[in-house]
Amino acid sequence: MFTFDLGPSTADGVPEHLSTQPDQVRHALSTKEGWQQFVTRTARRPKVLTLTRLKTLDDTKRAQYDAARTAFHRTLVIAQHTQLRSMWEQMANIVNGQHADDGPGLGIAMTGGPSFGKTATSVGFARLYERQIRDEFPAAFEQENEFIPVCYSSLVRGAGLKSQMEHILNFYGLPTARRATGTQLVDELIRVLNACRTGILCLDQAQNLHSGDKRDDQVAAALKEVMDGSHATLILVGIDIDSTGPLAIAAQGRLQASNDRLQLARRFTWLRMQKVDKDSQEWRDLLVSVENQLVLANAKQGDISVGLADEVWKRSKGAIGVAFNMLRSAANAAIADGSERITKRTLLKVPLTIEAAPTKKKAA
Numbered sequence: 488m489f490t491f492d493l494g495p496s497t498a499d500g501v502p503e504h505l506s507t508q509p510d511q512v513r514h515a516l517s518t519k520e521g522w523q524q525f526v527t528r529t530a531r532r533p534k535v536l537t538l539t540r541l542k543t544l545d546d547t548k549r550a551q552y553d554a555a556r557t558a559f560h561r562t563l564v565i566a567q568h569t570q571l572r573s574m575w576e577q578m579a580n581i582v583n584g585q586h587a588d589d590g591p592g593l594g595i596a597m598t599g600g601p602s603f604g605k606t607a608t609s610v611g612f613a614r615l616y617e618r619q620i621r622d623e624f625p626a627a628f629e630q631e632n633e634f635i636p637v638c639y640s641s642l643v644r645g646a647g648l649k650s651q652m653e654h655i656l657n658f659y660g661l662p663t664a665r666r667a668t669g670t671q672l673v674d675e676l677i678r679v680l681n682a683c684r685t686g687i688l689c690l691d692q693a694q695n696l697h698s699g700d701k702r703d704d705q706v707a708a709a710l711k712e713v714m715d716g717s718h719a720t721l722i723l724v725g726i727d728i729d730s731t732g733p734l735a736i737a738a739q740g741r742l743q744a745s746n747d748r749l750q751l752a753r754r755f756t757w758l759r760m761q762k763v764d765k766d767s768q769e770w771r772d773l774l775v776s777v778e779n780q781l782v783l784a785n786a787k788q789g790d791i792s793v794g795l796a797d798e799v800w801k802r803s804k805g806a807i808g809v810a811f812n813m814l815r816s817a818a819n820a821a822i823a824d825g826s827e828r829i830t831k832r833t834l835l836k837v838p839l840t841i842e843a844a845p846t847k848k849k850a851a
């Protein structure tokens with residue numbers, strides 16, 4: 488039988504992660520409180536102990552150490568791989584100067600397959616933007632009117648204009664008038680973006696907009712208005728949004744795309760997150776960065792990046808997110824079974840994701 492690892496006990500009886508005190512509660516990233524936690528908290532990597540030292544820990548200390556390690560493995564410490572760095576540079580070029588520009592608003596569309604690391608790359612970028620402002624202009628966050636440099640939200644499937652706008656405005660925690668129309672809420676969003684000096688509006692799950700759906704086309708048109716009316720750079724993130732949805736012009740060809748859609752799609756700089764090639768330096772570098780993050784007492788340099796590079800690729804098909812999640816689970820398995828090292832055998836214990844599972848061949 489197993490027990491759940493609920494973290495070490497604390498003096499006042501309630502560990503931090505079970506506390507319902509408002510400043511301890513974990514908020515969703517799509518609220519300003521949750522976003523702020525994400526930006527301002529830096530996860531500290533627990534020290535890697537030797538196997539000998541590990542054995543000297545008493546039960547309580549060992550439970551605390553293991554809880555700290557597994558928690559750290561879950562945190563989003565962004566590994567800066569080649570693709571990500573190149574994207575961040577291109578994104579920064581677009582964000583720079585946007586606040587001073589009265590021309591048409593520009594956007595960034597990040598597309599790619601599921602679990603390619605799109606969300607990690609875009610939230611990592613937006614966090615970097617806010618962190619730099621916090622470092623250089625801390626007083627900006629002390630102003631009477633709240634300064635909110637980044638808004639992170641998502642697009643919802645099948646929602647009309649009004650619900651979509653309400654969903655985004657929810658980030659700011661502002662109540663919206665129940666009788667407000669969708670159009671009024673678009674104006675409200677533009678007002679709030681400008682009043683809070685929001686420089687980046689990042690909307691994830693953009694694959695939820697479907698082309699040919701009247702309501703979704705209306706939302707896409709509203710987004711254009713938001714880009715024009717605010718000084719925020721809109722970052723749309725979604726699965727294959729270059730081939731489906733209201734921004735997709737590549738798939739339908741120019742002639743079939745309406746002028747509205749062409750105009751919208753042209754406002755965006757397209758960034759495509761790709762799978763990483765097998766046997767590439769990028770793949771090895773990526774694995775080295777995961778290796779350096781994991782906290783395992785018996786791990787050796789090269790265990791993953793050299794010894795398991797092919798196996799991890801085979802199981803992830805080069806999708807960065809799949810590889811990351813697999814290795815984090817494997818690390819926790821290596822803690823639980825006491826081996827403190829990821830080997831091929833550890834990987835076999837980690838369930839395959841849909842992408843990695845072998846497809847059944849039809850009988851000939």
Ligand SMILES: Nc1ncnc2c1ncn2[C@@H]1O[C@H](COP(=O)(O)OP(=O)(O)O)[C@@H](O)[C@H]1O
Pocket residue numbers: 563564565566567568571599600601602603604605606607608807808809811812
């Ligand atoms: N550069 C990275 N550094 C750390 N973790 C990453 C990185 N890229 C992806 N991941 C992890 O991989 C998983 C899937 O990535 P995600 O960004 O959610 O993919 P997508 O949005 O493309 O579906 C997440 O758990 C995420 O934390």
Ligand SMILES: [Mg+2]
Pocket residue numbers: 605606607691
């Ligand atoms: Mg995502």
